[in-house]
Amino acid sequence: MRAPARGLHEITCEVTDWIRNSGTSTGLLTLFCRHTSASLLVQENAAPAARRDLERYFERIAPEGGSYEHDDEGPDDMPAHLRSALTHTSLTIPVEDGRMVLGTWQGIYLFEHRRKPSVREIALHLIGE
Amino acid sequence: MRAPARGLHEITCEVTDWIRNSGTSTGLLTLFCRHTSASLLVQENAAPAARRDLERYFERIAPEGGSYEHDDEGPDDMPAHLRSALTHTSLTIPVEDGRMVLGTWQGIYLFEHRRKPSVREIALHLIGE
């Protein structure tokens, strides 16, 4: 999955397609982000302003320019780990009738915390029948 | 599930009953909150003061009255999304002998972030035998 830039990127459609192709209609879906500078979040899928507020909020509570000991990969390195720790590495979502039981206003987001675009791997696992 | 007001509402008993009625005694329980302005938390079930401190803490780190772009539904709208992002949309808890493996002092809480009471849906999923 390619994260084009820092911020929230919706992946609900890709995940929905993957479930459909799996042939499993009832079970438990797990998403696992294989990185410590990107993370997962279920959030508001209707208002782009809410996502911009979310991005700004995490930039504020885990800011670049804090005095971090660890900055091997630049000023956006340690804030990325902090923002990951505050959000989620794994998500579990029940699946019924071939669909995730998401609420009407919920979407699944890959939250990229680094400035530079990179390829991110999210492991998907579905157990059921 | 009805959240009577903003704050932490214990749902451990309802979940325990649901497991008992499911007839499954060993497996994995998933709770999934179908909203982006309410969330889930496992916390201290003994001291009401600890819960009040928790509620005040989240009111302080994701305050109303911040300058948010998104305020379609009032000043408690965006803080609700932020507090959800900082806590949990899904929880997974192993079940043994028909009971969740909660520690002695752990309870499961629905964390309502909006001022107005509303009906909240939490999907429960239990896989096992």
Place this chain on the structure above:
Amino acid sequence: MRAPARGLHEITCEVTDWIRNSGTSTGLLTLFCRHTSASLLVQENAAPAARRDLERYFERIAPEGGSYEHDDEGPDDMPAHLRSALTHTSLTIPVEDGRMVLGTWQGIYLFEHRRKPSVREIALHLIGE
């Protein structure tokens, strides 16, 4: 599992061994922390400086010496609950070919929030075949 002191303690090896001994090679692993003053985190396993920054960050955003109502067990009591709420009580990780699908730089950590060392129980659950 013994947490020798406050801070992040890597448990990846113990969990890997437990999976190997379980005889299950494909499935879903759940870790559940049976405490409300210790928690779980997947984080950077290469740079000790990143872990020190993480520990300092949580000491700063959920500080001792805040004016908490709940302090039955001392000044590190309520901050421990807050740091737990901001991180994770449960983690789910897919297992393939007998190994967790962790990324290259990911380790699993028990995050002890109390000053005094104590014995911590983490329930492990693996469903699969």
